[in-house]
Amino acid sequence: MGRISHFFDLTNKTALITGGSRGLGLQIAEALGEYGANLVLSARKADELRDAQDHLQRLGIDAECVTADSTIDSDIHRLGAEAIAKFGKVDILVNNAGATWGSPASEHPLEAWDKLMNLNVRAVFLLSQYIGKHSMIPCRYGRIIDVASIAGLRGNQPGSPPTIAYNTSKGAVVNFTRALAGEWGQFGITVNALAPGFFPSKMTNGTIAELGVDSLTAGVPLKRIGDDTDLQGAALLFASDAGKHITGQILAVDGGYTAV
Template sequence: MTRTIQQLFDLRGKNALITGGSRGLGLQMAQALGEAGARVMLCARKADELEQACATLQDAGIDARWVAADCAVEADIQKLVTETLHRMGDIDILINNAGATWGAPAQDHSVAAWDKVMNLNVRGYFLLSQLVGKHSMIERGGRIINVASIAGLGGNPVGLNTLAYNTSKGAVINFTRALACEWGQYGINVNAICPGFFPSKMTAGTLAALGEERLAALAPLKRLGDDEDLKGITLLLASAAGKHITGQVLAVDGGVSALVGG
């Protein structure tokens, strides 16, 4: 007998690990999973922000906890996986969301800044996925959702110099496709979400430089993303409703990536 739509989207009994989960897009995605019944583990670098985010989720009736870790540091990633497995059990859903950006003209971009972006945005995704796969998912299946960006699909408006960030998110997109093909045999679905412009601490510089109104005007829907716009796609990709979706990249950007030359 086929499941109802409510059953397909039900995440009760599932454990989710969300990096960069203390604010912004990561916290929004954690809320979506928790509201559907999942237990969530938030990860970020700052304990005070994690405590506040966890309290917000718990006040909404969500089973939430946290681990402070820097996902650019291999030892921290190992600690994160060990603690999550110890405190929650097997990880059913992994959201790779922790990220960094850097703004500078290509000719002036420092190697240190380039390495910082790549270590967190690409190497960190690989190391965490590898550990979660080996210790939790390969024997039992699971869902991995990588947060990329529409910046990984092409270039930028004039004045937005984020070469390392764009390059890293392009790498995340093909990392997603390649890992989906390799790990499909284990029942692991791997997909990527490419957000457009969402107001956040990370995008504050971009919004200030280019202007919120200008960026909103670029989108066919004439708006920026808000604190609900990733919840639906996150739940789809994390739940049984998305069990036949893998290796896919979906832009959530108000239509910006659909524009010719956009």
């Protein structure tokens, strides 16, 4: 490798990625695996994890998988313990698992509100706490990447789908990232967040179908939604020593939507 490129090398690093079986999580797994990281992917469905494992294998990337439900505290602790047991430590934690719900605030079901807060916020805290306590703090090294959203950086425009619980949860992830970065920097741990705009995924396909790509990109300077590689470079920066002096930052990967 060249003088600069070695900063991106993840050889002998272990990355745990929640929601890693598809979508943004799998996209990030591809990038970290290609640069040498040992991968542990987590999701609720074993068949989707097997599909992801096969997909990565075709790219020449090996991955271990742990089936776990991030809304269950005991599953989160088991996931953390199994990930550490597989490789001895977790150097990189990608908190990607999440859900959304569309409903007017006046009619929003409380159970849906609680579901989003449990998965999008509580689970991020619990897994970060476990991996920090049992691996990163003792090792005095860690990279935590939280997947937030541009929905956590602003409110919804009139006429757009109402997603108050999702926006609130992702806003919490944004400030969780900043707060944890301030507290854990002393241990050599960086904590940053990616805030994607619209990317095709199981979570967003309904909105894309309802509103159309042209509508969704009307206020986007680059005039497109995200693709299957657009998060990879940013994730690699935050995961590697190329970003070792970056912490507490929220990077919007949105084609410039939040800049205008």
